[in-house]
Amino acid sequence: MAIDLGDLERRAAMVSLAIGELLPVQRPEQLYRAGRHLLDAGGKRLRPSMLLMASEAVGGNPLDVVPAAVAIELVHNFTLIHDDIMDNADLRRGKPAVHVLWGTSGAILAGDTLYSKAFQILSGAKADPVRVLSSMGMLSQTCASICEGQWMDLDFEGRDEVFEAEYMEMIEKKTGVLYGASAWIGAMLSGGSQEEVAGLGEYGRLTGMGFQIHDDILDLTVPAEVLGKRRGGDLVEGKKTLIMIHAMGHGVRPGLFGRGKASMEEIEDAISLLDDSGSIEYARAKAIDLVDRGKEAIGVLKDSAVKALLLDLADYMIRRGY
Amino acid sequence: MAIDLGDLERRAAMVSLAIGELLPVQRPEQLYRAGRHLLDAGGKRLRPSMLLMASEAVGGNPLDVVPAAVAIELVHNFTLIHDDIMDNADLRRGKPAVHVLWGTSGAILAGDTLYSKAFQILSGAKADPVRVLSSMGMLSQTCASICEGQWMDLDFEGRDEVFEAEYMEMIEKKTGVLYGASAWIGAMLSGGSQEEVAGLGEYGRLTGMGFQIHDDILDLTVPAEVLGKRRGGDLVEGKKTLIMIHAMGHGVRPGLFGRGKASMEEIEDAISLLDDSGSIEYARAKAIDLVDRGKEAIGVLKDSAVKALLLDLADYMIRRGY
Numbered sequence: 218m219a220i221d222l223g224d225l226e227r228r229a230a231m232v233s234l235a236i237g238e239l240l241p242v243q244r245p246e247q248l249y250r251a252g253r254h255l256l257d258a259g260g261k262r263l264r265p266s267m268l269l270m271a272s273e274a275v276g277g278n279p280l281d282v283v284p285a286a287v288a289i290e291l292v293h294n295f296t297l298i299h300d301d302i303m304d305n306a307d308l309r310r311g312k313p314a315v316h317v318l319w320g321t322s323g324a325i326l327a328g329d330t331l332y333s334k335a336f337q338i339l340s341g342a343k344a345d346p347v348r349v350l351s352s353m354g355m356l357s358q359t360c361a362s363i364c365e366g367q368w369m370d371l372d373f374e375g376r377d378e379v380f381e382a383e384y385m386e387m388i389e390k391k392t393g394v395l396y397g398a399s400a401w402i403g404a405m406l407s408g409g410s411q412e413e414v415a416g417l418g419e420y421g422r423l424t425g426m427g428f429q430i431h432d433d434i435l436d437l438t439v440p441a442e443v444l445g446k447r448r449g450g451d452l453v454e455g456k457k458t459l460i461m462i463h464a465m466g467h468g469v470r471p472g473l474f475g476r477g478k479a480s481m482e483e484i485e486d487a488i489s490l491l492d493d494s495g496s497i498e499y500a501r502a503k504a505i506d507l508v509d510r511g512k513e514a515i516g517v518l519k520d521s522a523v524k525a526l527l528l529d530l531a532d533y534m535i536r537r538g539y
Numbered sequence: 540m541a542i543d544l545g546d547l548e549r550r551a552a553m554v555s556l557a558i559g560e561l562l563p564v565q566r567p568e569q570l571y572r573a574g575r576h577l578l579d580a581g582g583k584r585l586r587p588s589m590l591l592m593a594s595e596a597v598g599g600n601p602l603d604v605v606p607a608a609v610a611i612e613l614v615h616n617f618t619l620i621h622d623d624i625m626d627n628a629d630l631r632r633g634k635p636a637v638h639v640l641w642g643t644s645g646a647i648l649a650g651d652t653l654y655s656k657a658f659q660i661l662s663g664a665k666a667d668p669v670r671v672l673s674s675m676g677m678l679s680q681t682c683a684s685i686c687e688g689q690w691m692d693l694d695f696e697g698r699d700e701v702f703e704a705e706y707m708e709m710i711e712k713k714t715g716v717l718y719g720a721s722a723w724i725g726a727m728l729s730g731g732s733q734e735e736v737a738g739l740g741e742y743g744r745l746t747g748m749g750f751q752i753h754d755d756i757l758d759l760t761v762p763a764e765v766l767g768k769r770r771g772g773d774l775v776e777g778k779k780t781l782i783m784i785h786a787m788g789h790g791v792r793p794g795l796f797g798r799g800k801a802s803m804e805e806i807e808d809a810i811s812l813l814d815d816s817g818s819i820e821y822a823r824a825k826a827i828d829l830v831d832r833g834k835e836a837i838g839v840l841k842d843s844a845v846k847a848l849l850l851d852l853a854d855y856m857i858r859r860g861y
Binding site (some may be wrong): 299321328 | 566567569570621624625643644645647648650651652654655656657658659662663668669671672675676678679680682683685686687689690691693694
């Protein structure tokens, strides 16, 4: 079943409103403007929405965990800001990246500030202190994993060969764990049982990995106007995505791969090649499998409207058009 | 009374040992090597030592708070790694800066990793959960302040004039609050009363500000071999320290100020100028005043050997030779 986008939009709107309240632009003004730049540029707020749904799924009142949802979105945006510096990416969500507008130093500090505020906001969550503390432990452990994942991603660029298992570990760390932490923390703060918390954590981790593979596919298939960043950017940067790992395993390596730049036509040709080699289809099948396993992991939850919504969200993560 | 350096060294050694245990080099190995680089290069461990002493001063067992002390040192090193990127500083503790060895991307990630690990380690502290949670709130708030302070510091470089009050706010945020958090958290985790925790927090904040002013003085007066970084570096970079703010207020502005580089002789001449204008002496008097106020703030503590040690530490912070 397709997700009712209104269900996502309502939650996203709540998170956006709370960001304005919990992260006001204060002195030094430009630091906080830099921190708010990407947050205000939109984004689908899938991670915080997942947190809110996980809370509801274990019988919690999602309003109580809105600050935690904001904390997750701040961590996500912190990683985007720092990643854009490292990847030398100049466009994000259709706007100039933070380092383009405020310089490398400004972007490092804006990211660090969002990181700090995330933990500060989470520490003030209105829930049992032991559960808040567990959530902070989970979030900090998750952040360390994200750094490891990003390090692996950068390391892959300089290597000739990357194995599929390494790629899977990389996306688990870079993307899976933050989705995992979102669902885990939503359930933990709202009093979920050990099984519910663990099941939702697995659900987030696995669907998050599917989300990342789908993201790699979108990078090839979605026009820049919709994507908000260059199409085929991963290709010209030489990113060893699952698609490229499969292609290279089958002797296919487009000439523009890792060349830094290419014409629109060359990118179209490269995508045709990857289509013909079955590499895009291969990645799509992996994403579907991960999402199916993620859905199984919430078999522990009792049936409810929000459980159905979580199942729809899982599908949406690999069917969304951008 | 001069501090018994053995008292500091014993605590520093304990912290160094614990860093090796709590932050092992794991995969991806180079990420953790980059994170450990500055930590392993030494440092006086004044912040974690202050945390251990604060714990003892309220009747706690300092061994229980060693992980929290490590967390503080990790946060400190995280800020050094990122600051060195922003300041384009290539030497720290007598070794190449992290970004020199692992590149900007490596240094951003190494810093982010230390940051994450600091919160992860603190979240596992063996103390009353409510007190651990308060400590995490304090540390995250402190980290946001540090970012604000570093932003102000960078902003000052591009400005013609900086007022003394702005400088004081900057060093409070950039340096004072982390010393403040060290003493505060040591007392909080070890069951200190509200007055003890607040008094120790003030002690740390004020003596930390004195420490920073003294650091600015050392930058001018200590040979590079001892300092572990270029002498007069702040001058050629155009840093608006209290010394320079006083000097400019008295019409003194050495020619090399903000020029990017200078010969050893030019630096010597500039220092003579700042000495003649009374600017160095002015800064020294401010540092002494801050430390005196910091010592007063722990009047709430009952007399003990460790209280005497804290008073000695306060003096040491502005009398140390490097």
